[in-house]
Amino acid sequence: MNKSGAIGLFDSGIGGLTVSKVINTILPEEATIYFGDTAHVPYGQRSADELLGFADKIVSFLAGQGVKYIFFACNTSSALSLSVLSSRYPLPMIGLIKPGVAEVLRLTRNKKVGVIATEATVRSGAYENELKKRDSSIKVYSQAAPRLVPLIEAGELDSPAAVEAVNQYLCPLREAGIDTLVFGCTHYPFLAGLIADVMGPGVQLVDPAGATVRQAAAEMAGLGLLATGGSSPPVHRFFVSGEPQAFREQARRFLGKDVGPVTRAEL
Numbered sequence: 213m214n215k216s217g218a219i220g221l222f223d224s225g226i227g228g229l230t231v232s233k234v235i236n237t238i239l240p241e242e243a244t245i246y247f248g249d250t251a252h253v254p255y256g257q258r259s260a261d262e263l264l265g266f267a268d269k270i271v272s273f274l275a276g277q278g279v280k281y282i283f284f285a286c287n288t289s290s291a292l293s294l295s296v297l298s299s300r301y302p303l304p305m306i307g308l309i310k311p312g313v314a315e316v317l318r319l320t321r322n323k324k325v326g327v328i329a330t331e332a333t334v335r336s337g338a339y340e341n342e343l344k345k346r347d348s349s350i351k352v353y354s355q356a357a358p359r360l361v362p363l364i365e366a367g368e369l370d371s372p373a374a375v376e377a378v379n380q381y382l383c384p385l386r387e388a389g390i391d392t393l394v395f396g397c398t399h400y401p402f403l404a405g406l407i408a409d410v411m412g413p414g415v416q417l418v419d420p421a422g423a424t425v426r427q428a429a430a431e432m433a434g435l436g437l438l439a440t441g442g443s444s445p446p447v448h449r450f451f452v453s454g455e456p457q458a459f460r461e462q463a464r465r466f467l468g469k470d471v472g473p474v475t476r477a478e479l
C-alpha cells in the first residue's frame with residue numbers, strides 16, 4: 213500500500229459513479245479504479261452469502277490491481293459484506309452507512325428520518341440499527357425500492373414508470389412527516405430531481421457520498437496515503453463484469469464526458 217496507488221471502488225453497476233464524482237471533486241489528485249459488477253446487477257434481491265461472495269472477489273481483484281484504499285460504493289455491500297471483508301484483507305476500506313448516518317443525525321430537527329434502499333439493505337437493518345444506536349429517540353421509516361435500480365440502469369430517469377415508482381415509494385414517507393431522507397443506495401442520486409419534487413422543500417435529502425469521501429480523505433491523510441500530485445492528471449480506469457460498451461455509454465451520459473475504454477473482467 214503506498215500513496216502512488218489508486219483508490220478502488222465498486223458497485224453492482226453504475227450507482228458507484230455517484231461516489232466517483234464526489235471522489236473526483238474532493239480528491240482531484242487521486243487516480244481511481246472502478247469495478248461495476250454489471251453481470252450481477254441488481255444486488256438488492258440477492259442473499260447475504262451471494263453478496264459476500266461477489267464483494268470478496270471484487271475486493272480481491274482490486275487488491276490485485278494494487279489499490280491503496282477501497283470504497284464500498286454500494287450500500288448493499290456496505291451493509292452486508294464490509295465488516296467481514298475489512299478483517300479479511302489488510303487494506304483500509306470504507307462503506308457509506310456510518311458516514312451517512314452521522315450526516316443524517318447532524319441535519320434532522322424533528323428526528324423523523326426516512327431511509328430508501330434496496331430490499332437487502334432494508335432487511336439488514338443497517339441504517340436503522342446505526343441510527344438508533346447513536347440516538348435512541350430517532351424514528352426511522354425504511355422503504356425498500358426494488359423497482360428503482362433496474363429503471364436507473366435502463367436510463368429511465370424521468371419516464372412515467374420512474375415517476376410512478378418514486379411516488380409509490382416516497383408518498384408514505386412524506387405522509388409520515390420525515391424531515392430528512394437518506395439515499396441508502398448509490399443509484400438513487402440519479403433520481404434526485406424527481407425525489408426532491410415528490411418530497412417537497414421541507415425534506416432534506418442526504419447523499420452519504422459527501423460525508424463518506426470526507427471521512428476517507430481524513431483517514432488517508434492520517435495513513436500518509438494521499439496522492440501528492442504530479443505533473444500528469446490522475447488516471448481513472450473502469451472494469452465491469454458484464455457488457456463494457458453499455459457501461460461506457462451510461463458513464464458518459466452521467467459524467468458528461470467519455471471515461472475511455474472500459475475493460476471486461478471475469479470475477
Ligand code: DGL
Nearest residue numbers: 227255256287288397398
Ligand atoms: N447501488 C447499490 C447500493 O447502493 C446496489 C443496488 C442494486 O444493485 O440493487 O445498494
